[in-house]
Amino acid sequence: MTLKLPIYFDNQASTPVDPRVLTAMLPYFTEHFGNPSSRSHAFGWVAEEAVERAREQVAALIGAKTPKEIVWTSGATEATNLAIKGAVEANKHGDRNHLITQKTEHKATLDTCKHLEKLGCSVTYLDVDAEGRVNPDDVRAAITDQTLLVSVMLANNEVGTVQPIAEIGRLCHERGVLFHCDAAQGVGKLPFDVEAMCVDLASISAHKIYGPKGVGALFVRNERPRVQLVAQIDGGGHERKMRSGTLNVPGIVGFGKACELCGLEMAEETRRIEALRDRLERGLFDNIDLLHVNGSRSHRLPGNLNVSFPYVEGESLMMALKDVAISSGSACTSASLEPSYVLRAMGVSDDLAHTSIRFGLGRFNTEEEVDHVVRLAIEKVRKLRDLSPLYEMAKEGIDLSKIEWNSPHHH
Amino acid sequence: MVGYSEKLIEHTENPRNTGTLDKDDPNVGTGLVGAPACGDVMRLQLKISDDGVIEDARFKTFGCGSAIASSSLVTEWVKGKSVDDALKISNKSIAQELSLPPVKIHCSVLAEDAIKAAVEDFRKKQAVRRAAEAAEAEKKVEP
Structure with a gap:
């Protein structure tokens, strides 16, 4: 297929x-x-x-x-x-x-x-x-x-x-x-x-x-x-x-x-979608370092995977994954320029919130699609981290939280 | 992401002049602007000759497509320019060239700030070097 x-x-x-x-x-x-x-x-x-x-x-x-x-x-x-x-x-x-x-x-x-x-x-x-x-x-x-x-x-x-x-x-x-x-x-x-x-x-x-x-x-x-x-x-x-x-x-x-x-198929469908989600999660976590799951692993919707990709801004990753419809908790995807209030309420720092991506799997997704997205994400995250001054600084051992950042434009 | 111009998308997909110059080189000015908590950080590095011409420019950016494209565009524009001409690049011209949507104007402001910060860093280094050279010259005159 x-x-x-x-x-x-x-x-x-x-x-x-x-x-x-x-x-x-x-x-x-x-x-x-x-x-x-x-x-x-x-x-x-x-x-x-x-x-x-x-x-x-x-x-x-x-x-x-x-x-x-x-x-x-x-x-x-x-x-x-x-x-x-x-x-x-x-x-x-x-x-x-x-x-x-x-x-x-x-x-x-x-x-x-x-x-x-x-x-x-x-x-x-x-x-x-x-x-x-x-x-x-x-x-x-x-x-x-x-x-x-x-x-x-x-x-x-x-x-x-x-x-x-x-x-x-x-x-x-x-x-x-x-x-x-x-x-x-x-x-x-x-x-x-x-x-x-x-x-x-x-x-x-x-x-x-x-x-x-x-x-x-x-x-x-x-x-x-x-x-x-x-x-x-x-x-x-x-x-x-x-x-x-x-x-x-x-x-x-x-x-x-x-x-x-839904009533007739929920049990079977939940198993299938959870398996797809877990395949996606494993594929990403086994191949990309420093990832975080936002939310709960034990109390979570079957198709949901919300991940922060540190040092890669969410909108830039969404643009790089242009053939994949996903969404981000990054401010840059909202008109308000505020990162997700949900992530903030959970105590996720703003810098991590800016790197979050929500994958939402459903009834019509396939293993093949999951594998394609995993491959694409590995490639694009690597490319964007190569482009990220923060990733370079973190790899050099610089503590980013100790830097006095000056941002003149907003906040 | 809706409403991005072709030029912007092209810069995001194929960013120009990415990478790192030696920040300890006295002829390299480094500007680091933005903040991770705000979702965008740009680092622009300019290699400037002793007579004030920008010979090379490199950038790395953590940020949305507009931020990446703005910094990529700026590296293209500053190369070969004198420092004084580079400082004349305004956020307006960046925003116009990339047709930035209104909510993304701050990305062009950040790119303008990055040029200023890099030049300032270069000038600081040059002042330190001149001071050191002057002290050296004085030492030689003394005996």
């Missing part, structure tokens, strides 16, 4: 739609195009039936007791906004205005919390350890009588670190605090069960699990406790009045199918 370029190793950013998902979706663009809210004719009934079947498929993957606990959204960002803002607003006349989250959450959570701080909520942003994990004891210690909700992600999008969700969920329930989990990165790849893990609200997204973009869902627990949310989008009162707007029927059908496939 010949290798097809470019190679896609950015499956934490998005995944291709699985052909089986696309096949399931297609009739709902043309033949079955009806609006599921149309109760007066078959076009509407067919669409509604498809949406409800998808609801069952999504509910089954996450262990929801009933499909009505699934609220369709445009994606995980909207789901997270609805979960946190909706819960705060529903509690407006209550006395709970304290939220707890942690520093490596996705911006959808962090920026929602910042927004709510401006409106009078107080927010605790918990630290993580060097692997990016939250200590459940820190969550316990942060909970007060004022605490309304705790939000902790299932798995981190940059480093893949998996959080102790079941422990955090249990202690939230003990204290009568709502627990929201942004599960966008972990669902379909790791066992995730809202009942067993005591999750009250969970954000999920189709395009991270080989479904289409623009569709996601919020799991909203219906009993013990029955979670109350105030809608953030007003209109026709769809989705049990929690999210108005005509449903994206083909997207929802695809999302349901994607969830079904």
Whole structure:
């Protein structure tokens, strides 16, 4: 088999739609195009039936007791906004205005919390350890009588670190605090069960699990406790009045199918993708010196590998690996010129953060691709280190931390 | 990376005049600018003749594509120039030549700074040498 370029190793950013998902979706663009809210004719009934079947498929993957606990959204960002803002607003006349989250959450959570701080909520942003994990004891210690909700992600999008969700969920329930989990990165790849893990609200997204973009869902627990949310989008009162707007029927059908496939294939797929990731990690570490894994080796998403290549700036390595789609925690890849806040929260120094690369393997990657990327990375890292004054200085035994650097342009 | 010019990409893929000159050579000025924590460090070395002409230029850069291309371009531009003319190279002309996107302008500033730092290092070395020569000459006159 010949290798097809470019190679896609950015499956934490998005995944291709699985052909089986696309096949399931297609009739709902043309033949079955009806609006599921149309109760007066078959076009509407067919669409509604498809949406409800998808609801069952999504509910089954996450262990929801009933499909009505699934609220369709445009994606995980909207789901997270609805979960946190909706819960705060529903509690407006209550006395709970304290939220707890942690520093490596996705911006959808962090920026929602910042927004709510401006409106009078107080927010605790918990630290993580060097692997990016939250200590459940820190969550316990942060909970007060004022605490309304705790939000902790299932798995981190940059480093893949998996959080102790079941422990955090249990202690939230003990204290009568709502627990929201942004599960966008972990669902379909790791066992995730809202009942067993005591999750009250969970954000999920189709395009991270080989479904289409623009569709996601919020799991909203219906009993013990029955979670109350105030809608953030007003209109026709769809989705049990929690999210108005005509449903994206083909997207929802695809999302349901994607969830079904994940449920059926997760165990086998996890083994396969972990083996590919480990092959990549071994190939890099056996052939390039001084590498660091960012994140956790023991609690990590199957397809994730985040590596720092000391003395090689991340963007320059991405440019050198031009036929490989990857991403970097380097500032030079962002408009803000700040290196990754996730790596910073884990205590990774800025100079190492600038050299980090995220490889995200997925369903359609092959051993051949891994071997090609390893070969290419060995060659390009050597070339860029030959070009790096820092590598030369380090090899001469100069302690780079002792040098007084002067950078006039930023910071 | 989106929106990089062909010229920039070409410099990044085939950087000119990379390498190291003897930093202890009195005719070599070394400029080291930037910081690892900021994601870019440039080292520019200029070999300058006694009459002030840049005979050779070498660089090594840790940084993004724009930083590598800016320093590579500068080595091409300074070679054969007098020190005074080299100091006239502005970050604006570097940014223009490579069509740097706005967020990458600091890379061209760094490249301009690298020229200044290398020339300053050379001039410092020359001053030390002249002082040593003067002291030597005085010694010879004394007896």
